Amino acid sequence: xxxxxxxxxxxxxxxxKNFIEKDLLGIRGLKKEIIQLTLKKAGSYKKAxxxxxxxxxLLKGKTVVNLFFETSTRTRMxxxxxxxxxxxxxxxxxxxxSSVKKGETLVDTVRxxxxxxxxxxxxxxxxxxxxxxxxxxxxxxxxxxxxxxxxHPSQALLDLFTIQEIKGGIAGLxxxxxxxxxxxxxxxxxLWGLLKLGAEVTVVGPFTLLPPGLEEMGVNVSPxxxxxxxxxxxxxxxxxxxxxxxxxxxxxxxxxxxxFALTKERxxxxxxSAVIMHPGPVVPGVEMDHSLMEDPxxxxxxxxxNGVFLRMALLDLWVAREVN
Ligand code: CP
Numbered sequence: 001x002x003x004x005x006x007x008x009x010x011x012x013x014x015x016x017k018n019f020i021e022k023d024l025l026g027i028r029g030l031k032k033e034i035i036q037l038t039l040k041k042a043g044s045y046k047k048a049x050x051x052x053x054x055x056x057x058l059l060k061g062k063t064v065v066n067l068f069f070e071t072s073t074r075t076r077m078x079x080x081x082x083x084x085x086x087x088x089x090x091x092x093x094x095x096x097x098s099s100v101k102k103g104e105t106l107v108d109t110v111r112x113x114x115x116x117x118x119x120x121x122x123x124x125x126x127x128x129x130x131x132x133x134x135x136x137x138x139x140x141x142x143x144x145x146x147x148x149x150x151x152h153p154s155q156a157l158l159d160l161f162t163i164q165e166i167k168g169g170i171a172g173l174x175x176x177x178x179x180x181x182x183x184x185x186x187x188x189x190x191l192w193g194l195l196k197l198g199a200e201v202t203v204v205g206p207f208t209l210l211p212p213g214l215e216e217m218g219v220n221v222s223p224x225x226x227x228x229x230x231x232x233x234x235x236x237x238x239x240x241x242x243x244x245x246x247x248x249x250x251x252x253x254x255x256x257x258x259x260f261a262l263t264k265e266r267x268x269x270x271x272x273s274a275v276i277m278h279p280g281p282v283v284p285g286v287e288m289d290h291s292l293m294e295d296p297x298x299x300x301x302x303x304x305x306n307g308v309f310l311r312m313a314l315l316d317l318w319v320a321r322e323v324n
Contacts, residue, residue: 018033018034018037020034020317020318020321022135022139022141022142022318023131023132023135023141023142023143023144023318024141024142024143024144024153024154024314024318025131025132025135025142025144025151025153026144026150026151026153026189026192027151027153027156027157027189027190027192027193027196028151028189028192030153030192030193030196032196032197034317035157035160035193035196035197036197037317038157038310038313038314038317039157039160039161039164039310039313041312041313041316041317042157042158042161042306042309042310042312042313043161043165043309045085045309045312045313046306046309049309055085055086055087055312056086056087057086057087058086058087058315058316058320059083059086059087059088059119059315059319059320060086060087060088061087062087062088062089062119062120062319062320063088063089063090063091063116063117063118063119063120064079064083064088064089064090064091064118064119064120064121064122064315064319065090065091065092065093065113065118065120065121065122066079066080066090066091066092066093066122066145067093067109067110067113067121067122067123067124067134068092068093068094068095068122068123068124068145069095069100069106069123069124069125069126069130070124070125070126070146072124072145072146073280073281074279074280074281074304074307075124075145075146075152075154075155075307076092076122076124076145078304078307078308078311079122079143079145079154079311079315080092081308081311082308082309082311082312082314082315083311083315085308085312086312086315086316086320088119088315088319091118093109093113106125106130106133106134106137107133107134107137110123110134110137110138110142111137111138113138114138114139114140118140119140119141119319120140120141120142120143120315120318120319121134121138121140121141121142121143122143122145123142123143123144123145123147124145124146124147125146125147125148126147126148127147127148128147128148128149128150129147129148129150130147130148131143131144131147141318141319143314143315143318143319146185147185148185149182149183149184149185149188149241150185150188151185151188151189152185152186152188152189152279153189154307154310154311154314155185155186155189155190155279155307156186156189156190156192156193157193157310157313157314158303158306158307158310158311159186159190159193159236159277159279159303160190160193160194160197161306161309161310162277162299162302162303162306163175163234163275163277165306166275166299166302167233167234167275170194170197170198170199171197171198171199172198172199172200173194173199173200173233173234174199174200174202174231174232174233174234175194175199175200175201175202175232175233175234175236176201176202176203176204176228176229176232176234176235176236177190177191177201177202177203177204177205177236177238178203178204178205178225178235178236178237178238178260178262178287179204179205179209179237179238179239179240179260179287180205180209180238180239180240180241180249181203181205181209181210181211181214181238182205182208182209182210182211182249183209183241184238184241186238186279187203187236187238190236191214191217191219195217195218195219200220201218201219201220202219202220202221202222202228202232203219203220203221203222204221204222204223204224204225204228204260205238205260206223206249206250206256206259206260207223208249208250209249209250225259225260225266226266226269229266229269229270230269230270230271231271232270232271232274233271233273233274233275234274234275234277235262235270235274235275235276235277236276236277236278237262237276237277237278237282237287237288238278238279238287239278239279239280239281239282239283239286239287240256240283240286240287253286256286257285257286260287261286261287261288261289262276262287262288262289262292263288263289264289264291264292267289267292267295270297272297274297275297275298275299276288276292276295276297276298276299276300277298277299277300277303278298278300278303279303280300280303280304282300
């Protein structure tokens with residue numbers, strides 16, 4: 001399992017300022033200009049929605065497949081809604097009832113999907129690097145919807161969009177990530193994106209859940225949540241990735257909560273203008289108190305709403321390839 005930051009794995013060079021590669025594999029290999037273009041496109045789609053304008057049928061006559069080898073609520077449905085909004089036909093692949101159970105390989109699956117006449121693949125897979133392998137096997141675009149503990153680019157982009165919208169910009173913003181940094185593909189993609197856009201990023205978590213190489217990336221690392229909360233302008237809580245944890249990383253859940261959960265009491269010490277974010281799903285009573293999900297500073301539902309507009313932008317740029 002590839003759980004370390006600072007690795008040179010999966011990086012591809014991107015020629016030219018506005019050149020968009022065939023596949024969206026991660027934020028690490030994405031130029032700042034392409035990130036900004038994506039956020040701008042998402043903003044245009046959100047504006048059109050607010051003004052009750054019809055979306056263009058950019059993907060009319062095209063088929064997009066959700067190829068999910070792992071569970072998902074938000075990402076899968078959000079990509080489906082985004083594709084339907086742009087006029088596409090959407091196919092949903094269920095690995096449990098597919099020929100994967102008979103030994104079909106990932107490469108065989110994506111080549112089969114391509115031969116069926118699909119124009120774009122949205123891939124979620126438990127293995128880091130699966131989207132690179134899939135992208136190399138087909139001519140159609142592959143969008144990484146989360147690969148192991150490597151990257152989750154569409155989540156990070158919707159987070160950047162949400163932060164930019166609420167805070168008016170990202171450069172110089174103090175962003176704090178709390179929890180299981182080691183196993184989180186969400187935080188990995190967010191770190192690359194936030195640093196490219198000039199944010200000041202700090203991570204807090206049990207030292208056993210902090211990967212090496214964070215300081216070298218330009219990230220501040222702290223073991224003490226209390227001392228970081230007051231200054232943070234964005235507080236991004238993370239779910240404990242129990243499905244990816246191979247051993248006990250902390251003594252007990254009670255101890256984890258004691259030091260690293262965002263409780264009601266701790267939330268009283270955060271700035272009234274700070275915002276609370278989480279990629280979902282939240283495990284109530286573990287990483288944050290359930291009541292905080294109703295706090296006016298909590299952006300979780302806004303993140304989900306923005307996910308549709310952001311993924312429309314991704315399908316526009318990577319599948320319809322309407323770069324303007
Ligand atoms: N944030 C996220 O990836 O959620 P899902 O696993 O529900 O898609």
